[in-house]
Amino acid sequence: MSALAPARTRASAVAPARSRAGTPQARSTPARPRLRLVVTAPVAARVPFAVLVGVILTGGLVALLMLHTLAAQDAFTLHSLQRQAAALDDTEQELAVADQQAAAPSALAAHAKALGMVPTGALKITRRPNGQVVAVARAVPPPAPAPSPTPSATSSAAAKAASGKPAAKQSSAPASHDKGTTTARHRTTRPTPAGGH
Amino acid sequence: MSASAPPRPRARPQQPPSYRHGPRRPRRPDSRYRLSVVLIVILFVLTLVAGKLLELQGLNRSAYSAMAERQRLHTVTLTAPRGAILDRDGQPLAETVDARDIYADPKEVVDAQKTATQLAPLLGDTAASLLPALTAKSSFQYLARAVTPTLSSQVIGLQLPGIGSLPTTKRIYPDGVLASNLLGYVHWDGNGAAGLESAFQKILAGHDGTQTFEAGAAGAPIPDGHDVVEQAQPGTSLQLTIDRDLQWEAQQAIAAQVKAVKADSGTVVVMDPRTGRLLALAVAPGFDANNPPTAITAGQRQLDPAASDIYEPGSVNKVITMSAGLQEGLVTPNSPFVIPPQLHYAGTTFNDAEKHGTERLTLTGILAKSSNIGTIEVAQKLGANKLYSYLRAYGFGSVTGTGLPGEQDGILPPVSQWWRTTMPTVAFGQGIGVTALQVASVYSTIANGGVRVAPNIIAATIDSSGHKHPAAAPATRRVISAKVAHELSDMLESVTTNEGTAPAARVPGYRIAGKTGTAQRAVNGHYSGYTATFVGFAPADKPQLVVEVVLQNPRSGHFGGVVAAPVFHDVMAFALQSLGIAPTGTRPPKARLTW
Numbered sequence: 001m002s003a004l005a006p007a008r009t010r011a012s013a014v015a016p017a018r019s020r021a022g023t024p025q026a027r028s029t030p031a032r033p034r035l036r037l038v039v040t041a042p043v044a045a046r047v048p049f050a051v052l053v054g055v056i057l058t059g060g061l062v063a064l065l066m067l068h069t070l071a072a073q074d075a076f077t078l079h080s081l082q083r084q085a086a087a088l089d090d091t092e093q094e095l096a097v098a099d100q101q102a103a104a105p106s107a108l109a110a111h112a113k114a115l116g117m118v119p120t121g122a123l124k125i126t127r128r129p130n131g132q133v134v135a136v137a138r139a140v141p142p143p144a145p146a147p148s149p150t151p152s153a154t155s156s157a158a159a160k161a162a163s164g165k166p167a168a169k170q171s172s173a174p175a176s177h178d179k180g181t182t183t184a185r186h187r188t189t190r191p192t193p194a195g196g197h
Numbered sequence: 198m199s200a201s202a203p204p205r206p207r208a209r210p211q212q213p214p215s216y217r218h219g220p221r222r223p224r225r226p227d228s229r230y231r232l233s234v235v236l237i238v239i240l241f242v243l244t245l246v247a248g249k250l251l252e253l254q255g256l257n258r259s260a261y262s263a264m265a266e267r268q269r270l271h272t273v274t275l276t277a278p279r280g281a282i283l284d285r286d287g288q289p290l291a292e293t294v295d296a297r298d299i300y301a302d303p304k305e306v307v308d309a310q311k312t313a314t315q316l317a318p319l320l321g322d323t324a325a326s327l328l329p330a331l332t333a334k335s336s337f338q339y340l341a342r343a344v345t346p347t348l349s350s351q352v353i354g355l356q357l358p359g360i361g362s363l364p365t366t367k368r369i370y371p372d373g374v375l376a377s378n379l380l381g382y383v384h385w386d387g388n389g390a391a392g393l394e395s396a397f398q399k400i401l402a403g404h405d406g407t408q409t410f411e412a413g414a415a416g417a418p419i420p421d422g423h424d425v426v427e428q429a430q431p432g433t434s435l436q437l438t439i440d441r442d443l444q445w446e447a448q449q450a451i452a453a454q455v456k457a458v459k460a461d462s463g464t465v466v467v468m469d470p471r472t473g474r475l476l477a478l479a480v481a482p483g484f485d486a487n488n489p490p491t492a493i494t495a496g497q498r499q500l501d502p503a504a505s506d507i508y509e510p511g512s513v514n515k516v517i518t519m520s521a522g523l524q525e526g527l528v529t530p531n532s533p534f535v536i537p538p539q540l541h542y543a544g545t546t547f548n549d550a551e552k553h554g555t556e557r558l559t560l561t562g563i564l565a566k567s568s569n570i571g572t573i574e575v576a577q578k579l580g581a582n583k584l585y586s587y588l589r590a591y592g593f594g595s596v597t598g599t600g601l602p603g604e605q606d607g608i609l610p611p612v613s614q615w616w617r618t619t620m621p622t623v624a625f626g627q628g629i630g631v632t633a634l635q636v637a638s639v640y641s642t643i644a645n646g647g648v649r650v651a652p653n654i655i656a657a658t659i660d661s662s663g664h665k666h667p668a669a670a671p672a673t674r675r676v677i678s679a680k681v682a683h684e685l686s687d688m689l690e691s692v693t694t695n696e697g698t699a700p701a702a703r704v705p706g707y708r709i710a711g712k713t714g715t716a717q718r719a720v721n722g723h724y725s726g727y728t729a730t731f732v733g734f735a736p737a738d739k740p741q742l743v744v745e746v747v748l749q750n751p752r753s754g755h756f757g758g759v760v761a762a763p764v765f766h767d768v769m770a771f772a773l774q775s776l777g778i779a780p781t782g783t784r785p786p787k788a789r790l791t792w
Contacts, residue, residue: 071420071421072420074420075418075419075420079418087346087350089295090295090345090346090347091347093294093295093346094294094345094346094347097294097369097371100288100289100292100371101371101372103288103371104371104372104375104441105372105375105441105442105444105445105446106372106373106374106375106445107372109445109449120774122704122705122770123705123706123770123774124705124706125705125706125779125780127780127782133779133780133782135774
């Protein structure tokens with residue numbers, strides 16, 4: 001644009017001179033306009049624009065690539081975390097199953113027996129004046145000295161503690177009755193240690 | 198523009214010579230010829246490309262796209278977890294856990310011997326037994342089914358070529374033998390094969406789902422790829438009325454007694470008469486549901502004997518005859534009866550279990566001493582039709598409706614088909630067939646003040662989102678009046694006195710009502726051996742528990758009061774203790790057995 005503007009002014013300046021030159025009078029007076037150099041704007045102004053477009057394109061491309069890479073990276077992370085979660089789920093499940101198997105009646109009974117515990121047997125039931133029902137287990141014969149090798153030091157100690165006292169009453173905590181606490185009496189007569197209900 | 202414009206006039210004259218001097222005249226046809234050859238070649242190549250395109254996109258399109266999808270798309274089955282079976286406290290009796298199948302692709306296995314040696318200790322197998330699978334001429338062989346995920350990852354961790362694992366599920370019964378008669382077990386595919394597992398298969402199973410997704414070579418899903426999930430619908434869990442501690446105790450007690458008295462089998466039923474809920478249903482011999490023995494035929498394991506074994510009840514049936522007489526106002530607990538040593542009826546001679554002279558017993562005395570002759574005398578007052586209607590009213594001849602698989606209705610022919618001797622024998626419990634559940638229900642009816650509550654075993658269903666849906670209330674109907682039920686209860690208490698037939702059933706501190714039964718067993722059309730029964734309830738004046746013990750064909754002793762009553766005592770004592778049922782503290786009424 002800037003290159004054209006001066007050209008136009010030049011043309012307008014020349015035009016009247018030419019028309020005069022067409023006439024005989026004009027030929028006789030050759031008033032030629034002075035020539036001067038046309039100043040053109042620098043062409044280099046286009047380069048930054050192209051660079052800018054190039055940068056935007058490249059930047060967009062790189063950003064897209066990075067986004068995709070990140071997404072893929074996230075997918076990998078997700079996948080590996082999911083596997084980790086699944087492994088933890090498996091562990092949790094196995095522990096829960098082991099817990100249930102240990103809490104199953106057969107396992108509990110076997111374990112209690114191994115610890116030298118015996119079933120409660122018949123209860124002696126008395127009713128207190130205040131209406132409380134008290135159930136007391138009768139003394140059970142102490143378990144045979146060593147029917148089987150004791151599993152561990154602690155359990156054999158517990159067995160001794162239990163058999164040592166004649167009052168190895170299996171107190172009836174689980175059989176305690178609806179109308180109140182059986183408790184106090186048991187706690188005094190019971191061997192305090194180990195087993196515990 | 199400004200640069201090229203000025204020199205133009207000068208440049209033009211120079212250009213034509215260079216233009217003209219280039220090609221010579223004779224070469225022109227040659228270039229045309231070459232041009233057409235190139236054109237033809239290009240066209241030919243383009244035709245090939247177009248043809249291939251047509252083949253790829255048009256003719257074989259579906260095949261190729263299917264092949265591509267196969268490479269990219271993975272479809273996995275989302276296995277619906279099977280519902281659990283819980284006891285009444287929500288403790289699992291049966292549940293499904295994730296597991297893995299370990300397989301071998303023998304074509305990929307590098308060193309079979311070495312692989313077998315490395316796998317053997319993990320899989321708990323010998324190398325020799327693994328070897329055939331590792332060298333088989335196939336591309337897939339199971340090495341171990343349904344192992345734990347931890348074990349599976351240990352196996353995969355060995356990185357043995359040709360060894361892999363597949364996800365699967367496993368049904369586990371935390372206490373193997375506990376209630377196995379009731380629960381049944383599942384096939385290897387996880388579908389119910391017996392017991393409640395089979396009867397409630399549709400509810401427990403749920404529906405499998407699928408997931409279809411695009412995945413890369415490593416199997417990781419491609420982000421933003423095709424991913425369609427059809428969720429699995431997990432199965433519904435069943436909550437039973439069973440108390441697992443009580444169930445265990447009942448199983449222990451009956452298993453020990455079956456062994457001790459050399460019986461064929463034994464059954465214990467524990468129920469709450471007020472709600473009809475079955476708290477325990479124990480059977481001996483039992484089996485481990487985790488390893489159902491293959492030696493037993495499927496038919497034997499299919500059914501719960503408590504609901505499907507039909508036997509002649511014997512003297513426990515006398516209570517029905519008595520209740521009918523009381524309800525119809527024909528007798529009272531103290532009505533006097535003269536009991537001759539023998540009774541001749543319809544050409545048949547009836548005896549009592551123990552020989553005696555002529556006795557003078559009250560109705561209570563007849564029940565306490567379990568006199569057949571006395572019971573026939575009551576039945577004679579009653580008549581066959583009345584007796585039959587009471588048997589029906591108590592639920593004989595129809596299923597109790599627990600939903601247990603294979604439940605039987607027993608054998609109770611209509612009066613029109615009775616022989617002349619049928620009425621007296623039915624009166625004391627021979628000549629009809631019943632199940633243990635039906636008998637337990639009779640005593641529950643008496644314990645519940647004369648109102649029969651249908652026995653039930655399903656407490657609730659629990660859907661996959663954890664919502665509990667209690668089972669419908671069981672059907673109830675009045676069979677006898679509360680007064681008659683109370684009179685019967687008092688009479689049944691006399692059975693456990695020292696004068697009665699079952700002092701062994703007494704639980705110290707509690708009032709126990711019950712009845713012995715020692716029935717002859719019908720085996721293939723003739724009588725052989727005995728069925729020993731004791732069924733009773735406690736506390737007698739405020740019944741909360743009914744316990745029934747049945748032993749089939751005991752060989753060391755056969756009287757119900759001797760072989761069955763001790764089991765009743767053990768189970769009842771344990772149940773009263775563990776459920777925290779206090780004695781009522783009342784004294785039993787003085788019963789008059791003679792006059």
